[in-house]
Amino acid sequence: MKVNRLGFRDYRNLKENELIPGPQVNVICGDNAQGKTNLLEAVWLFTGGRSFRGARDQELIAFSSQAGAVLALDFEAEEREQTAKITIGRGAKKRAAQLNGVDQPAASSLIGKFCAVVFSPDHLSLVKEGPSMRRKFLDAALCQRKPAYARLLSQYSRTLAQRNTLLKDISYHSELLETLEIWDEKLSGLGAAITIERKRYLERLSEAAGEIYDGISQGRERFAVRYDSGLLRDGGEEAGYRERLFSLLQNGRKEDLNAGFTTKGPHRDDLLVTVQEKSAREYGSQGQQRSCVLALKLAEAALLAEALGEKPVILLDDVMSELDASRQDYLLNKIQGWQVFITCCDPNSISGLSQGRTFYVENGEIRG
Ligand SMILES: Nc1ncnc2c1ncn2[C@@H]1O[C@H](COP(=O)(O)OP(=O)(O)O)[C@@H](O)[C@H]1O
Numbered sequence: 001m002k003v004n005r006l007g008f009r010d011y012r013n014l015k016e017n018e019l020i021p022g023p024q025v026n027v028i029c030g031d032n033a034q035g036k037t038n039l040l041e042a043v044w045l046f047t048g049g050r051s052f053r054g055a056r057d058q059e060l061i062a063f064s065s066q067a068g069a070v071l072a073l074d075f076e077a078e079e080r081e082q083t084a085k086i087t088i089g090r091g092a093k094k095r096a097a098q099l100n101g102v103d104q105p106a107a108s109s110l111i112g113k114f115c116a117v118v119f120s121p122d123h124l125s126l127v128k129e130g131p132s133m134r135r136k137f138l139d140a141a142l143c144q145r146k147p148a149y150a151r152l153l154s155q156y157s158r159t160l161a162q163r164n165t166l167l168k169d170i171s172y173h174s175e176l177l178e179t180l181e182i183w184d185e186k187l188s189g190l191g192a193a194i195t196i197e198r199k200r201y202l203e204r205l206s207e208a209a210g211e212i213y214d215g216i217s218q219g220r221e222r223f224a225v226r227y228d229s230g231l232l233r234d235g236g237e238e239a240g241y242r243e244r245l246f247s248l249l250q251n252g253r254k255e256d257l258n259a260g261f262t263t264k265g266p267h268r269d270d271l272l273v274t275v276q277e278k279s280a281r282e283y284g285s286q287g288q289q290r291s292c293v294l295a296l297k298l299a300e301a302a303l304l305a306e307a308l309g310e311k312p313v314i315l316l317d318d319v320m321s322e323l324d325a326s327r328q329d330y331l332l333n334k335i336q337g338w339q340v341f342i343t344c345c346d347p348n349s350i351s352g353l354s355q356g357r358t359f360y361v362e363n364g365e366i367r368g
């Protein structure tokens with residue numbers, strides 16, 4: 001997968017222009033607050049997801065624009081040249097997308113058409129914060145690999161919300177208790193399927209990320225990531241997950257009714273990231289935590305490449321800080337052969353890269 005051209009108008013602070021990247025590494029340099037991350041974010045939107053900064057669509061439109069933002073992408077995927085267009089309107093007009101000239105039912109229809117993996121400093125929360133970020137990471141990675149997983153996940157979320165509403169209603173209408181079993185059954189089927197997908201993906205991710213971390217730390221530290229799920233705690237066959245989740249839900253009824261929400265299931269699961277068998281969250285240094293997230297992200301890219309049969313584009317925002325010279329060296333080495341967009345303040349920090357194109361961003365203007 002390769003970006004040949006990114007065009008933008010009224011997108012954040014970027015002046016109307018286009019970026020013609022090279023097929024390999026593209027370094028985007030500039031001082032703080034000039035528009036470097038905005039550029040990566042614009043490329044990222046073509047994956048069909050939300051901004052990786054968690055921004056709402058309205059925030060993406062240039063302050064000065066009445067009409068709204070327009071982005072255009074020429075890219076290569078599935079061995080052909082394709083074009084995509086995204087428009088974000090003011091007010092009720094939502095984000096809309098076109099692919100190869102055809103209007104798409106939703107911006108999310110681009111999922112799986114153009115694929116990228118992004119590292120941003122916000123992703124350090126993957127190691128530093130609570131489980132919801134880790135579940136999001138896992139789910140987002142799986143959604144890009146398999147659109148069917150995205151459907152599964154949204155069915156699960158809807159069923160979960162319905163069960164939670166029912167749990168609250170039962171305290172006023174005890175006769176509704178009988179209907180809970182239907183939701184338990186539905187939720188355990190969907191939940192078991194999610195657990196199986198996540199577990200299989202994580203086994204492979206752990207292996208790939210372990211190898212990358214080994215390279216980053218030059219064999220000095222051992223990395224692992226494990227799926228921490230109530231359903232898997234005592235092992236058991238995948239075929240039995242549905243029954244196990246069903247009995248977890250049934251046995252947890254009293255707790256659920258007291259809490260007013262569902263306390264068991266894959267929406268409560270976590271990933272356990274360790275360095276030298278110790279929790280990276282609790283004991284890792286800044287550099288180790290950053291290395292963990294990088295290893296996870298690069299492993300995500302490698303597995304996505306396997307699934308797609310082509311390499312996704314890699315977006316690395318402010319990746320170099322807090323890494324020592326040997327870790328930086330490895331990283332630059334590892335990403336050769338991929339199309340990469342990498343932002344930095346100081347071009348010297350990536351002098352280890354022999355080939356590639358450099359762009360300078362100043363106050364939303366891009367110079368090649
Ligand atoms: N909707 C918007 N319209 C105009 N400018 C914006 C908008 N959103 C953010 N900006 C500006 O973009 C700049 C930040 O760009 P960013 O790409 O995050 O910087 P950096 O180069 O440090 O990565 C800030 O100056 C901010 O005010």
Ligand SMILES: [Mg+2]
Nearest residue numbers: 036037317318
């Ligand atoms: Mg930035």
